[in-house]
Amino acid sequence: MRRHARRVYSLCYRFTTNAAAAEDLSQEVFLRVYKTLASYQPAYGAFPTWLTSVTRNLLVDHYRRTRCDRLTDSLDDAMPRLEDVHSPARTPDKLAQAAELSEQLQRGLARLSPELREAVILRDLQGLDYGEIRTVLQVPEGTVKSRINRGRIELARVLEEMGVRPA
């Protein structure tokens, strides 16, 4: 339960860059899964894949609802974390660097289009393979590969613009 909750919350947070929204969405995901558990079929893939599909559908709904103020929310939420919580003076160097990279990555992801963002998150942060991502996104595998590839290159460019240089 906790493992699934972490995976769902992490996906929601990476996509929305908003902790409160990620928490609400995670609850909504499990509520929906609980209500529709009887309709689950093996054709939907393994249970974690199905869980990710439900999460992704809710994230798309959430994105459509909050399209207008998405970017400002993301920046407002991310900036204080960098300054207050993950200050290098308070944490050991490596932890601080990892936390800072994670936050910078989060800000870079927020600047990608939703299609590229979700593809990169599912592949590189959630560790799904191409077949699972195809099941979740309901698109052909060629499209999945293309989105992941373009998303990675775009994210690298965005981070370079932000002055972030991956080690």
Next chain:
Amino acid sequence: MDWHCTATEERLSDFLDGALSPEEAAAFSAHAAGCAACARIIAQVGALVSQMQQIPLTEEPVHLVGKILDATLGPRTTQQGWQQWFGWMPAIWQPRFAMGLATVAASLAILVHAAAPQGRNVSLADLNPAALVRMANRQVHLTYAHGAKFVSALRVVYEIQSRLGAQTEPVGAPVRESQPQPDPPSSEPHDRSEANPHPRHHEAADGSMLAFAVANRWSESLPDRFTRSRP
């Protein structure tokens, strides 16, 4: 194979995943070696992907799982009154746990009994390590002294028994003959009736009279022995 910058971008993830054929991979690498822009983006994306795959999942808030369980299974019933204090009791009635608990309790009782000061209540000062060592030392010495005393008493009893047995073994024979004679015969005439004026010493053979006989015989024989052993 002819390779160009657009192909490098399109097939970059395949290259990083190792999904290119050997010919494609060779052409890709040859192009990257001669194109600074492509080499740069390959290095950037490669490092980014490697780092992203090492980032752990974002930790959920502590209360999230509880909220999810409340939302799906309904609010969990909280135990009221005495149940919230003794709700854990059924767990310790498991036979294995209860047996272990009883063993530990018995061991502790033995230890406390051995270490605690006798004859008075245990106070906080008795829990001082120095006091504990002192008490344990005293207990050991007392136990040793009791043991030594017991063994000594046993030796006395066995000695008395053996002497009585030696004196009374031939029931009809004169007592004098059955007694051990470590010393040379005394020059003084020694009449049995004088040495043993009480005829009841013959009853010492009877086990029921052992204690009484021990008291009498021991008290009577000592002066006799001292008398005989004198030169």
